[in-house]
Amino acid sequence: MNDIAEVRVATAADAQADVRTDTRTDARSRTDTRARIQQIAVELFTSRGYEGTSLREIAERLGVTKAALYYHFRSKEDIIQSLVEDYQGQMDALIDLARSEPRTAKTRREILDRYVDIVAERDQVFRMLHQNQAVLNTMASAVRTLKTAPRRLVDQLVEPDAPLRERARMMMVLGAISVGWMYLADQVPDRHELSEVVSGLASEFARCEPGLPG
Amino acid sequence: MNDIAEVRVATAADAQADVRTDTRTDARSRTDTRARIQQIAVELFTSRGYEGTSLREIAERLGVTKAALYYHFRSKEDIIQSLVEDYQGQMDALIDLARSEPRTAKTRREILDRYVDIVAERDQVFRMLHQNQAVLNTMASAVRTLKTAPRRLVDQLVEPDAPLRERARMMMVLGAISVGWMYLADQVPDRHELSEVVSGLASEFARCEPGLPG
DNA sequence: GTCTATATAACGATAGAC
DNA sequence: GTCTATCGTTATATAGAC
Structure with missing residues (x-):
């Protein structure tokens, strides 16, 4: 049950394309190098930081030269962009879902549960983002919007005129989920148990457990 | 009451030295340049990241050349080290305090309150740390130990054999405080009200409010 | 798809004058 | 305390052969 920690960056469209065109019998598929670059990148960006990781390091781990990376990605920023795309789409969808539902205790519980699932299933990308918050500020629009996600989500979960205490409560719940997962995921054997806790x-x-007023 | 957001990096010993030796009447004290470097650095490290900020940028904002910085600091890493020293000392003291007290609800409330105070009073440094988590991994021991502070604090607040749920609860509370403060501090007019909320x-x-079992 | 070779630029840090 | 000048290194990115 630990495989939910994998990098999980391919889109559904990518996967479909693979199935259609990939008739080889060897283990190395056409898009495998690209995926391996992503896997190495997410690991290095997390441990040494995005700016602290050079393309040379990525290439060396992959066993190719720096120049080869540019066949698969247009730039270094393009690599991190490809890594966060899926996470970004999931967060946007979650916010849209919250927008479409009434602000009840049941909705909040549903949204929070799904947020935990998103984080747990994209563990590596989520960690990388948290380790590289500052560099996102310097990047193009698409990646930057990730930083506003918590605020946008809170806006959908509390009433527009909610008092500070209730806005703070909801923001703190999101922080509790993020940090709780980040600091505990590599310390507990069963991640599924952790995500339920x-x-x-x-x-x-x-305050949106079953039986509470919402 | 917004001045609690200032950089707050000078040590008590520094302040004492200033009082003793500073008899000038002009506004510029002997250690002022060093403090101004620190102030500019914490701002740039937060917005553009530590590795994304060059010494040239800091020097330009200060109106001096890059080389001048080396009179005040031995290296770039020495700058960030000086910035986190005070925060690090406060966190270590907090963990020691928690260690010295019995694990009651009252202790937990006291420690959590003081943690909020530490964060609120060192707002800028705290933000910078959260925006540059990955680079701390690549740094010398002193700065690195900051990353273990939440875990060490949780260890003192829950029983050694506490179940996962209670360890997770306490870690999540720390995350709630950190993220809650970071995302709300620049959105609310009264920071003192926020810190109480x-x-x-x-x-x-x-679950350590007055009246609850501990 | 990967290579060699290189362009171009910026970085952290130091030497030594003033 | 700050300057000019520079060292040595590394970075992202591209051109063009294979």
């Missing part, structure tokens, strides 16, 4: 506590903090 | 909610999440 985190979900449960998040709902308790948000 | 955050403290109150943290104690509620941790």
Whole structure:
């Protein structure tokens, strides 16, 4: 059950394309190098930082030269962009979902549970983002919008005229989920158990457990 | 009450030295340039990242050349080290305090309140740290230990054999405080009100409000 | 798809004059 | 305390052969 920690960056369209065109029997598919670059990149960006990781390092781990990377990605920023695309889409979809539902305790619990799932299933990308918050400020628009996601989500979960205390509560619940997962995921053997514990506590903090008024 | 957001890096010993030796009447004290470097650095490290900020940029904002910085600091890393020293000392003291007290609800509330105070009073440095988590991995020991602070603090707040749920709860409370403060501090007019709201909610999440069993 | 070779630029840091 | 000048290194990115 630890494979939910994989990099998870391919889109559904990518996967379909693979199935259609990939008739080889060897293990190395046509898009495999690209995926391996992504895997190495997410690891190095997390441990040494985006700006602290050179394309030379990535290439060396892959066993190719720096120039080869430019066949698969137009730039270094293009690599990190490809890594966060899927996560970004999931977060946008979550915010849209929250927007489309009434602001009840049930909705909040549902949204929080799904947020935990998104984080847990994209563990590596999520960690990388948290380790490289500052560099996102210097990047193109698409990546930057990630930083506003928590605020946008809170806006959909509390009433527009909610008092500070309730806005703070919801923002703190999101922080509790993020940090709780980040600091505990590599310390516990069963990540599925962890995600259920985190979900449960998040709902308790948000006061939207079954039976509570919403 | 917004001046609690200032950089707050000078040590008590520094301040004493200033008082003793500084008899000039002009506004520029002997250690002022060093302090101004620190102020500019913490701003740039937060917005553009540590590795994304060059010494040339810091020097330009200060109106001097790059070389002048080396009179005040031995290296770039020495600058960030000086910035986090005070925060690090406060966190170590907090963990020691938690270690010295019994694990009661009252202790937990006291520690959480003081953690909120530390964060609120060192707002700028705290933000910078959260925006540059990855680069701390590549640095010398002193700065690195900051990353273990949350875990060490949780270890002192829950029983050694506490179940996952209670360890997760306390880690999530720390995350709630950190993220809650970071995302809300520049959105609310009264930071003192915010710190009280955050403290109150943290104690509620941790189930250590007055009247609860501990 | 990957290579060699290179363009171009910026970085952190130091030497030594003033 | 700040300057000019520079060293040595590394970075992202591209051109063109294979």
